[in-house]
Amino acid sequence: MTLSRKARVTTSPQEQEAAILAAAATEFTDAGVRQANMDTIAKSAGVSRSTLYRRFPSKDNLLIALANVTFERGMTELEDVIEGRTPREAVVEAFAHGAHMIATDPLLHRMVVDDTEIRTLTASMSGIFIDMVADRVSDSLRRAGATMPDDELRRAVEIHVRLVISYLEVPIADEAQRTPEAIRELAASFLAPMVY
Numbered sequence: 001m002t003l004s005r006k007a008r009v010t011t012s013p014q015e016q017e018a019a020i021l022a023a024a025a026t027e028f029t030d031a032g033v034r035q036a037n038m039d040t041i042a043k044s045a046g047v048s049r050s051t052l053y054r055r056f057p058s059k060d061n062l063l064i065a066l067a068n069v070t071f072e073r074g075m076t077e078l079e080d081v082i083e084g085r086t087p088r089e090a091v092v093e094a095f096a097h098g099a100h101m102i103a104t105d106p107l108l109h110r111m112v113v114d115d116t117e118i119r120t121l122t123a124s125m126s127g128i129f130i131d132m133v134a135d136r137v138s139d140s141l142r143r144a145g146a147t148m149p150d151d152e153l154r155r156a157v158e159i160h161v162r163l164v165i166s167y168l169e170v171p172i173a174d175e176a177q178r179t180p181e182a183i184r185e186l187a188a189s190f191l192a193p194m195v196y
Contacts, residue, residue, distance in 0.1 A: 011046075017055055019045040024066050029107045032115050033063060067111055071129060074101055074108060075136045082137075087146040088192035091160065094137055095187035096180060099164045113168045130165075134158040141195060148196050156194040163191070 011019070023044035027036045038059060042052040056062035081097045082090035102112050112129060134157045138150070146153055172178055177186075 013055075016045070016047050016051060020047060020052060020055060020062070021066055021069055024062050025070070025107050028063065028066065028115075029110055032110070033059070038062075066107075067128070070105075070107055070111065071132055074098075074105070075133065077101065078133075078137065079140050082140055082144065085144055087141050087144045087195050088188075090141055090144045091192040091195050092184055092187040094140070095160055095164060095191055096184045098133070098161070099167065099183055100180065102164065102168050109168070112165060130158060130161050133161045137161070146195055153195065156191075159194070160187075160191050 020041065023041045024036070026044065027041050031037065031040075036059065038052060039049060041062070042049045045052070052062075056065060078094055078097055078101075082093050085093060102108050134154060137157045137160070138154045141153060141157065142150075148156075176182060
C-alpha cells in the first residue's frame with residue numbers, strides 16, 4: 001500500500017502573501033468585512049488555513065494589511081498624477097483623481113465609504129487613511145513648489161481629503177455637480193487657493 005504525499009507548496013512567502021491579499025481584496029469587496037470568510041480567502045489564495053493564520057493571525061490583521069497595500073497603491077497613483085504640476089494644479093488633480101479613485105475602485109470605496117464594519121472593527125482605519133493621504137499629498141505639494149508653512153499645508157490638505165470623503169458619503173443631489181469637470185472646477189475655485 002502506497003501513501004500519497006501532500007504536494008509541497010513551492011511558492012515563496014512573498015508570493016503566498018500576495019495571493020492572500022489578492023484573495024482577501026476580492027472577498028472583502030464582495031462580502032464585506034463581517035461576512036468575509038477566512039476559509040474562502042485561504043482556498044482562493046491556494047494556501048492552507050494554517051498558512052493564512054501564520055501570516056495574518058486574525059481577520060483584523062488581514063484587513064489592516066490589505067488597507068495598507070490598497071492605500072499605498074492609491075497614493076502612488078496620486079503622486080504620479082500630480083508629478084510635474086504647480087502646487088495649485090496639483091491640488092486640483094489630486095482632489096479630482098482621489099474622488100475618482102474612491103468612487104470607482106470597489107475595494108477602496110468599500111473601505112472608505114460603504115462598509116461601516118471596517119470602522120467598527122478597526123476604528124482607526126479612517127484616521128489612518130486620512131493621515132496617510134494628507135502626509136503624502138503634503139509632501140508631494142512641497143516638492144511641487146508649495147511655500148506655505150508645513151502645519152498650514154498639512155491642515156489644508158487634510159481639509160481636502162475630508163471633503164473628498166464627505167462628498168462620496170453624501171453625494172451632491174445635482175448630478176451636474178458630480179461630473180469630473182464640476183469636481184475640477186470646485187477644486188480650482190475653492191481648494192487650490194488654500195495652497196501657496
